[in-house]
Amino acid sequence: MTTPSQPGDGRLDPSLSAIMSERRHLINLAYRLLGTLADAEDVVQETYARWYAMSRQRQEAIESPGAWLTKVAGRICLDLLGSARARRESYVGEWIPEPLPDRTEWINGRSGGATVDPADRVTLDESINMAFLVVLESMTPAERVAFILHDVFRYSFAEVAEIVSRTPAACRQLASSARRRIRASQAPAIPAAQRAGIVREFKKAWEAKDIDALISVLAPDATAVADGGGLASALLHPVQGGEQIARGLVEIADKAPGLMFLERTVNGQPGLVAQQDGVTVVVMAFDIAGDRITHIWGVRNPEKLRPWTTG
Structure with a gap:
């Protein structure tokens, strides 16, 4: 985004630093x-465009610019969530949230080589793991906004009400409904080291094309979902x-003998990246219960893999 300046005098806007400090949030x-x-990124761009479209007098009349920016961004997101539902009904195949890259391997913490500014600005916590984001997709736009703003970002229901155009009591009910969905979907937490070990066993079994070993690390009722974005294969x-x-994974390995599996952090948790001739072709996230993998999300959509191939 271009740097705004004081109208007519070429000087930097004195409020620029304070306003731009809200960007990460x-x-x-x-x-x-x-x-x-x-x-x-588009939402943040549009939010700032609306701020700088106002006169200096209107900007200075706003008591809390940060609160104003959050309110505008929240409303833009609410509108986009409504239209996104219609777009995803016509999406070819399953739609999975875009996997968030991390520069570190989860085995030893070394840099994986990819440097992506947007990801660097997203705080990694339990509210961005893939299982959490998938449950958010099942919520209504109002539920999602109310829950994220209140439970994750700690805004009061009075503040949330201004964004979703409902009463604080209604927003409380929306967040409560969303919270029940999250709790119903969550498996008991397991230590990070144990989670990493299970994903590593899965990786080794896949590399060895060992169907029995794959079956042993997968829950009997496990589910695998792929987002190809229309790819024929x-x-x-x-x-x-x-x-x-397990049989499907071995079939994939047979058809792509040069496939290389890298241990990478995906949305804050141990995941895998599959590369063919140095190009990222699949990013995989996992959900685990006990000592078995219960869900696999594999993203193949090239548009969603773009951040993984930058840097």
């Missing part, structure tokens, strides 16, 4: 609400059952 908010970095429907998933 807005990116964090918009990513959680929309599920893609590109859309989050991508799965259009989820695959159910550990054995079916």
